[in-house]
Amino acid sequence: IWGHLKKPVGLVIGMASQFFLIPLLAFSLIKICGLNSLYATGMMILSCCPGGSTSNVITYFCDGDVSLSVAMTTWSTIIALGMMPFNLWVYGHGIDTGEVSVPYWKLALSLVMITLPLAIGMIVKAKLPKVAPYFTKIGSYSGFAVILVVQIMEVFIFPDIFKNVPFTLYIAEVIMPSAGIILGIVFGWIFHQPWPLSRTIGIESGFQNVGTALTVISLSFPFEVQKEILLFPALYGFCMLSVGFIMVLIFKTYKRLFRKKPSSVTDEPLDKSQQSEEITEMKDNDLKGVDNPEFVCDPELQDDKTSPASH
Template identity: 55%
Template sequence: MENYTESSNSTNTIIPILKKTHDVLVVVILVSIMFGMGCYTTGKQLWSHIRRPVSLIIGMICQFVIMPLTGFTLVKLLSISPIHATGVLIVSTCPGGAVSNVLTYFCSGDVPLSVAMTTWSTMIALGMMPLNIFMYGNNIATDDVVIPYVNILLSLIYITSPVAAGMLVRWKLPKVAPYFTKIGSTVGFAGITAAQVMEVFIFPDLFEDITWQVYVTSALQPLLGIIFGFTISWLIKRPSSTCRTIGIESGIQNIGTALTVISLSFDFELIPYIIPQFTLVTRRFW
């Protein structure tokens, strides 16, 4: 009994330390990725997408019209329980995350467009998240959900500030900037791997009582987002790099925003039952 108590106390001590380390690591990941992408982007490239926003508009339609509809359709087709359906719905209404930018970089997509889409989707999420949750939430019997406006605004700052700093480096030190891009993207992916390993220990019961429907939904939702985004862009005859970018931005969504919504909206004991939809199979990153 004494050994069990000592082991339990040790575990209770380690988990809060892991949680704090994890939270710091997430910030490091975000800053590293966005700074690296800023070093890859020029103001002229960014402005060209804002001045002629056809690709941006396509991306926003995919993000805030097609993705929520896709999530709702999967919930209904697979008869997912309301508690897990809530997770599907919240993720499907979220804006793009930082990882979509670095994936775009590795997939030879249009990085300036990816950065612009992430920024715009974060701003538009202030209105579209509550609208989509209201529209679809009534049909899955979910409770009232709190939209974390302050956190979304902070996300916008976290995204734009490192990008602006990276663009400044690109402007002043164009020969050095490519190295920062490679370092930032590498550090970002290494950090993502470490953070996900930590989550297994922070939430040891995360995978209990998960149905096959939840696994299938977790795999299909981002995949369908990528397919729909790419296909719609291709049909409108966008360049191939643009099609890849819009597909990635549509399917890879901001898990940080989703987790914040859940934390603010539901009792702590319910969170592990809602969270698995994000963490299974593809994880959707940040």
């Protein structure tokens, strides 16, 4: 994380994608799909929210740069204190968003919820290096399970959430997270970021903090209109996670079929360009995501490694 703060190229690209591309995408979808003002308000508020912590879990399972993901989630939460009201003011001229209250206390609480477990993890990693891999595995898979359980509970709490939903809203729900991920990846690629970093920027851009959006709406609008405004963020949680699950599945399938090839396929030596590509891929995957060698659960399999800085 300190490396990303000292050389914040990925962070700057990610913040630009989060607070400029995503609100513009949402505004464009609202106009294309012809959503009514209440649905459009919920969609616009969600697009102006910071990234959610779910993106950290998806980044981990897609072998992205987890440290960049956490840094982006943290910084987007801080920057949202100013950029959320700014974006709502800019795009509110084209949509009747009414008087929106930004829940600063909620954003501050989000910062604590992001940084406190991170600090605990750093301490465990430094003081108990043999125990840390077990915490990593348990934390990542249990976090994935909790996200799934929360979404299932939402169906039981709001059993009529899918009733009388216009078809155009479903289209916007599916396009927004998918297009957000694609735009983030392309944005990172344009600025020549390595593939794991571009993938991370895409995931962060497509995964919004749904809880913050729900809080903003609850604090800002009369109860009688809240249900329609809340509909887009509530449904977005399902679509966002579905896209995330599909992305993880595609990535794991691709990795199994095309990236793990036995070395005995050919005895011919690699030429210099092939060697360069192989070394670059090894560097890109170093200390990233689920394939991080420090995440191996068996401490006996862990050799003494040099620090990341010495790499």
